[in-house]
Amino acid sequence: MTTVPTPRVTIKDVAARAGVSKGAVSLAFNRKPGLSDATRDRIFAAARELGWAPNLTARSLSSQRVDVVGLAICRPAKQLGLEPFYMEFISGVEGVLTERSCSLLLRLVRNLEEEVGLQEAWWKGKQISGSILVDFRADDPRVAAVERLGMPAVAVGHPSLTGSLTSVWTDDATAVAEAVRYLAALGHRRIARVGGAAPLGHTTIRTAAFDEAARTLGLAGSWQVATDFSGDAGARATRSLLSAAPPDRPTAIVYDNDIMAVAGLSVASEMGLSVPGDVSLLAWDDSQLCRLTHPTLSAMSHDVHGFGADVARTLFGVITGEEPASHPVPTPVLTPRGSTAPPGGGSRM
Amino acid sequence: MTTVPTPRVTIKDVAARAGVSKGAVSLAFNRKPGLSDATRDRIFAAARELGWAPNLTARSLSSQRVDVVGLAICRPAKQLGLEPFYMEFISGVEGVLTERSCSLLLRLVRNLEEEVGLQEAWWKGKQISGSILVDFRADDPRVAAVERLGMPAVAVGHPSLTGSLTSVWTDDATAVAEAVRYLAALGHRRIARVGGAAPLGHTTIRTAAFDEAARTLGLAGSWQVATDFSGDAGARATRSLLSAAPPDRPTAIVYDNDIMAVAGLSVASEMGLSVPGDVSLLAWDDSQLCRLTHPTLSAMSHDVHGFGADVARTLFGVITGEEPASHPVPTPVLTPRGSTAPPGGGSRM
DNA sequence: AATAGTGACTTTACCGGTTTAGCGGCGGCT
DNA sequence: AGCCGCCGCTAAACCGGTAAAGTCACTATT
Numbered sequence: 001m002t003t004v005p006t007p008r009v010t011i012k013d014v015a016a017r018a019g020v021s022k023g024a025v026s027l028a029f030n031r032k033p034g035l036s037d038a039t040r041d042r043i044f045a046a047a048r049e050l051g052w053a054p055n056l057t058a059r060s061l062s063s064q065r066v067d068v069v070g071l072a073i074c075r076p077a078k079q080l081g082l083e084p085f086y087m088e089f090i091s092g093v094e095g096v097l098t099e100r101s102c103s104l105l106l107r108l109v110r111n112l113e114e115e116v117g118l119q120e121a122w123w124k125g126k127q128i129s130g131s132i133l134v135d136f137r138a139d140d141p142r143v144a145a146v147e148r149l150g151m152p153a154v155a156v157g158h159p160s161l162t163g164s165l166t167s168v169w170t171d172d173a174t175a176v177a178e179a180v181r182y183l184a185a186l187g188h189r190r191i192a193r194v195g196g197a198a199p200l201g202h203t204t205i206r207t208a209a210f211d212e213a214a215r216t217l218g219l220a221g222s223w224q225v226a227t228d229f230s231g232d233a234g235a236r237a238t239r240s241l242l243s244a245a246p247p248d249r250p251t252a253i254v255y256d257n258d259i260m261a262v263a264g265l266s267v268a269s270e271m272g273l274s275v276p277g278d279v280s281l282l283a284w285d286d287s288q289l290c291r292l293t294h295p296t297l298s299a300m301s302h303d304v305h306g307f308g309a310d311v312a313r314t315l316f317g318v319i320t321g322e323e324p325a326s327h328p329v330p331t332p333v334l335t336p337r338g339s340t341a342p343p344g345g346g347s348r349m
Numbered sequence: 350m351t352t353v354p355t356p357r358v359t360i361k362d363v364a365a366r367a368g369v370s371k372g373a374v375s376l377a378f379n380r381k382p383g384l385s386d387a388t389r390d391r392i393f394a395a396a397r398e399l400g401w402a403p404n405l406t407a408r409s410l411s412s413q414r415v416d417v418v419g420l421a422i423c424r425p426a427k428q429l430g431l432e433p434f435y436m437e438f439i440s441g442v443e444g445v446l447t448e449r450s451c452s453l454l455l456r457l458v459r460n461l462e463e464e465v466g467l468q469e470a471w472w473k474g475k476q477i478s479g480s481i482l483v484d485f486r487a488d489d490p491r492v493a494a495v496e497r498l499g500m501p502a503v504a505v506g507h508p509s510l511t512g513s514l515t516s517v518w519t520d521d522a523t524a525v526a527e528a529v530r531y532l533a534a535l536g537h538r539r540i541a542r543v544g545g546a547a548p549l550g551h552t553t554i555r556t557a558a559f560d561e562a563a564r565t566l567g568l569a570g571s572w573q574v575a576t577d578f579s580g581d582a583g584a585r586a587t588r589s590l591l592s593a594a595p596p597d598r599p600t601a602i603v604y605d606n607d608i609m610a611v612a613g614l615s616v617a618s619e620m621g622l623s624v625p626g627d628v629s630l631l632a633w634d635d636s637q638l639c640r641l642t643h644p645t646l647s648a649m650s651h652d653v654h655g656f657g658a659d660v661a662r663t664l665f666g667v668i669t670g671e672e673p674a675s676h677p678v679p680t681p682v683l684t685p686r687g688s689t690a691p692p693g694g695g696s697r698m
Numbered sequence: 699a700a701t702a703g704t705g706a707c708t709t710t711a712c713c714g715g716t717t718t719a720g721c722g723g724c725g726g727c728t
Numbered sequence: 729a730g731c732c733g734c735c736g737c738t739a740a741a742c743c744g745g746t747a748a749a750g751t752c753a754c755t756a757t758t
Contacts, residue, residue, distance in 0.1 A: 010714055021738045026716055034736065053473035057415065058714035061406045062743045068454070080436045082637050087429045087436060094457045103476070105417070106455045108443045124402035126744095127452070231641040259641070262611075266643035288431050292580040292608070294615035359744055370708045375746060383706060407744035411713045475714090 009050045018046035029054060060126065067102040069315060070122050070131040072115045079229050080108065082259050084287035085304055092308020093132065100316065112137070116145045123151040130154075130319045132311055136161040136201040152318040154311050159326055161201035166318050167326040168311050172202050173209035175300050175332040176254075179282055180213035182334050183252040187342045188280065192223035192250035194237040194260050206256065223250055227260065234260025238267040242279065251343035252280040258289045261297050265339065276341035286335055295338030302332040358399045367395035378403055409475065416451040418664060419471050419480040421464045428578050429457065431608050433636035434653055441657020442481065449665065461486070465494045472500040479503075479668045481660055485510040485550040501667040503660050508675055510550035515667050516675040517660050521551050522558035524649050524681040525603075528631055529562035531683050532601045536691045537629065541572035541599035543586045543609050555605065572599055576609065583609025587616040591628065600692035601629040607638045610646050614688065625690035635684055644687030651681040 015022040020039060027035050028043040035043075046052075060066040071093070073086060080086060090104070097104055105128055109115045119142065122128045129152065133142055136157035143163035146153045155162035158169045176193075183191050193210050196203045207224055214222035223241060227233035234255060241250055255261035261283030268275050275281055275295055283290050286301030307329050317324035364371040369388060376384050377392040384392075395401075409415040420442070422435060429435060439453070446453055454477055458464045468491065471477045478501065482491055485506035492512035495502045504511035507518045525542075532540050542559050545552045556573055563571035572590060576582035583604060590599055604610035610632030617624050624630055624644055632639050635650030656678050666673035 012714080022715075023717080023739080024737065027737090030716080036736065039736080051473075053470055055410075055714050056474035056476050057406055057410045058475075058743090059716075060743095061404070061410050061745085062714080062716040064716095064743075066406065080440060082433050083436070084431050087432070090455070091429060091457050094455075098456070104455050106439070106443075106453050107447070108440050121402055124400075125405035126407075127405050231637045235641065259637070262638070263641040266641050269643040288580045288608070289611070292584065292612040292615050294618040361744080371745080372709075372747085373707060376707085379746085385706065388706080404744050407713090408746070409713095410715085410744080411746040413713075413746090 009052045011052070011054065014043065014047045014050055014052045017050060018043045064126075066126060066129050067100070068105050068128045069097065069102060069312075070105045070107070070119065070128040071134070072107045072109050072118055072131070074109045074112060074115050074135055076110075076228075082231065083229065084258060084289065085285055088287070088304040089134075089308040089311075092305035092310075093312040094308075095305075096309045096312035096316070112141055116141055119151065120145065120149060123149050130315050132156065132315060133162075133165070137199050138201055138204065140201070152315065154315040154318060156307075156311055157201055158205055160205075162326075166314060166324060168307070168314050169326075169328050170202075170302065170307070171328045171331040172206045173212075176206045176209040177213045178331075178334055179254050179300055180210060180217065180219075182336075183254070183280060183282065183340065184217045184219060186252075186280065186340065187344075188252040189220045189343075190223075190248075190250045191219060191252045191254065192241050193225070193254045194234055194241070194256060194264065195224055195226050196229045196256040198226035203256065210254070227256075229257055229260065231259045231263040234263035235267050238264035239271070242268060242271055242273060250279065252282065252340070254282045254284070256284050258283045258285050258287050258297070258299070261299070261339075262289055262293055265293055265295075265297065275339050280340040280343070282340055284332070286332075290335075290337065293339075298337045298340040299335050300332040301335045303330065358401045360401070360403065363392065363396045363399055363401045366399060367392045413475075415475060415478050416449070417454050417477050418446065418451060418661075419454045419456070419468065419477040420483070421456045421458050421467055421480070423458045423461060423464050423484055425459075425577075431580065432578065433607060433638065434634055437636070437653040438483075438657040438660075441654035441659075442661040443657075444654075445658045445661035445665070461490055465490055468500065469494065469498060472498050479664050481505065481664060482511075482514070486548050487550055487553065489550070501664065503664040503667060505656075505660055506550055507554055509554075511675075515663060515673060517656070517663050518675075518677050519551075519651065519656070520677045520680045521555045522561075525555045525558040526562045527680075527683055528603050528649055529559060529566065529568075531685075532603070532629060532631065532689065533566045533568065535601075535629065535689065536693075537601040538569045538692075539572075539597075539599045540568060540601045540603065541590050542574070542603045543583055543590075543605060543613065544573055544575050545578045545605040547575035552605065559603070576605075578606055578609065580608045580612040583612035584616050587613035588620070591617060591620055591622060599628065601631065601689070603631045603633070605633050607632045607634050607636050607646070607648070610648070610688075611638055611642055614642055614644075614646065624688050629689040629692070631689055633681070635681075639684075639686065642688075647686045647689040648684050649681040650684045652679065655679075 011022045011025050015025045024035060025043050028040050107118060109118060119131055131153045133153055134156045143165055153165055155165040155167040157167055159167050180191060195207055210224060211222050225237040227237050253264060255264060261281055264281055265275055268279055273279055283297040283299035286299035290297035290299045310329055314324050360371045360374050364374045374392050377389050443453060456467060458467060468480055480502045482502055483505045492514055502514055504514040504516040506516055508516050529540060544556055559573060560571050574586040576586055602613060604613060610630055613630055614624055617628055622628055632646040632648035635648035639646035639648045659678055663673050
């Protein structure tokens with residue numbers, strides 16, 4: 001294929017064709033007052049005939065705004081592929097961006113330092129008008145960096161992690177408590193949790209909430225393991241938890257995402273334990289995956305798409321200077337399915 | 350948080366501080382010859398002190414190039430979330446883009462018309478320097494549109510679908526044939542396939558290849574179902590295939606992605622059929638998911654990350670005018686695991 | 699000694715829009 | 729009639745860079 005030496009039609013050509021100045025074309029395309037309807041129509045007709053669309057690069061240079069927001073995700077590719085959360089989140093964000101003809105600049109980064117550098121480059125390079133920050137950690141360096149830059153941003157994470165940034169979060173502590181309370185109500189006394197990546201702030205929050213709930217309910221202890229969110233890690237953790245002799249073996253396990261719960265289910269079956277007879281399993285996030293297993297997985301479910309949309313809307317608020325309030329999205333709710341039941345129902349599968 | 354009225358440091362400030370002209374600063378930052386080391390150092394020092402980074406918008410306006418490539422994905426959000434393919438593909442693309450400090454503009458679109466409009470807007474708006482096109486269909490309107498625009502692009506799909514566009518593809522026909530041959534070699538005579546979305550070109554190709562292979566091997570027929578790639582659809586299809594009475598029931602099923610295979614596995618178990626005893630299952634793509642089930646899923650596996658990287662590299666070739674050749678990536682290879690075995694081993698689980 | 703060549707910069711003309719100041723003409727008001 | 733104010737539009741400055749042409753001092757060549 002030979003690349004045609006593109007004709008490069010610019011605003012000047014359109015202006016010439018419509019018999020007006022380029023200022024007039026600009027006014028027409030930005031729906032600003034000051035033009036008669038007749039002229040406006042002539043301009044649009046000319047533009048259509050020439051197949052012209054404004055050069056957004058030039059536009060943002062002179063108008064000092066860009067219709068692009070950034071999203072950098074800092075997790076190993078290996079985990080990302082399977083984590084249904086992100087794609088759904090992104091699709092929620094997209095939905096809102098699209099309505100405002102805004103685009104998403106996506107980048108996967110290897111660590112937070114890289115992300116800080118990237119956000120700075122994006123912002124100083126005037127490539128984005130704001131950014132969505134995810135996966136906060138304790139003392140996250142992005143908080144200070146973003147403040148210093150004065151860049152509009154929305155932090156996805158609990159306010160205790162996101163400093164002065166506008167944030168949107170899920171109330172993980174409450175959700176964890178509900179999960180534990182539910183299992184306890186079923187009669188479980190030995191409940192374990194297979195958590196996510198330890199450095200992540202929300203993991204810490206869930207861990208603390210789990211401990212707290214276990215204590216409050218007077219449970220037999222509080223087994224928790226940190227993983228990297230991968231299925232393999234979830235399988236390993238489950239294997240280790242379930243290989244304890246029955247009196248010490250947990251009768252219920254809560255997972256921090258779907259993948260690990262699926263992996264856990266498979267480990268239980270591989271070890272000859274029935275679910276939920278010998279052990280109850282509770283997943284988190286509740287993607288489609290939870291309904292594809294046998295038994296189906298009970299889960300703490302969550303409107304991830306809506307979460308993304310909310311975050312995007314909030315970001316627009318920040319960008320336009322409305323100073324929207326930080327707020328939580330609806331707390332995940334328990335969706336009981338086939339993987340949870342009172343303990344000791346024990347029939348082999 | 351009060352947004353600081355950003356100081357707006359420009360190339361002029363840096364030039365002034367370093368005591369040179371802005372042309373010199375430009376030369377320094379673009380690593381072009383014509384400056385003494387001493388001056389270069391002074392410039393960098395000045396830039397560092399002022400915290401300056403070039404305005405990429407201005408740069409691309411005058412240099413006529415942008416370091417951004419586009420990717421529009423046209424699938425319902427619901428499917429995307431779970432489809433491990435895309436995130437892995439994207440991460441492969443990203444890896445290559447990052448080395449060249451290039452960014453990815455991502456957009457989810459609802460239909461091809463929208464995508465055509467988007468690509469045109471992106472290109473005419475000089476927002477991207479090229480695009481990656483995925484999920485081709487027969488008579489795909491994007492082929493003509495992209496040619497008309499003269500936009501550099503790489504099509505992910507078989508050349509029979511992508512017209513004159515440079516393309517990178519997986520040899521699905523060969524892979525399907527291998528899958529069928531393998532199952533036939535195990536002794537299966539009644540093999541079914543749960544395919545992906547019918548309008549997609551690669552689905553058509555696989556369907557034809559499956560028919561062909563079934564005929565060549567003299568199999569008992571060729572059951573194929575089209576779905577939408579979702580787990581639910583995979584489950585429904587499997588349920589329908591397996592509910593035939595034993596002489597007509599397939600003894601092996603090939604799936605077009607992992608999710609559907611996982612769903613199929615669960616349906617088999619729900620119907621009291623053992624895998625691989627009563628029915629063998631073969632997945633496609635081979636994400637982590639295949640190793641998390643019980644039994645583990647045999648799959649046609651595929652270096653999706655590498656695929657993405659290859660596509661990105663090829664796109665750079667097209668952009669720089671090297672006219673790279675269209676080429677296939679390595680054909681998926683069979684990875685036998687626990688879900689495939691000779692038919693009739695039939696012990697209940 | 700005159701000429702050519704080179705290295706190190708500077709000057710200046712864009713890139714393709716947006717934006718603001720300005721301007722001619724026309725209707726309304728006094 | 730004269731002045732004002734507004735409408736509809738144009739001209740020109742500007743956004744922050746890049747790139748090509750120009751300048752100038754200094755060395756090498758003949």
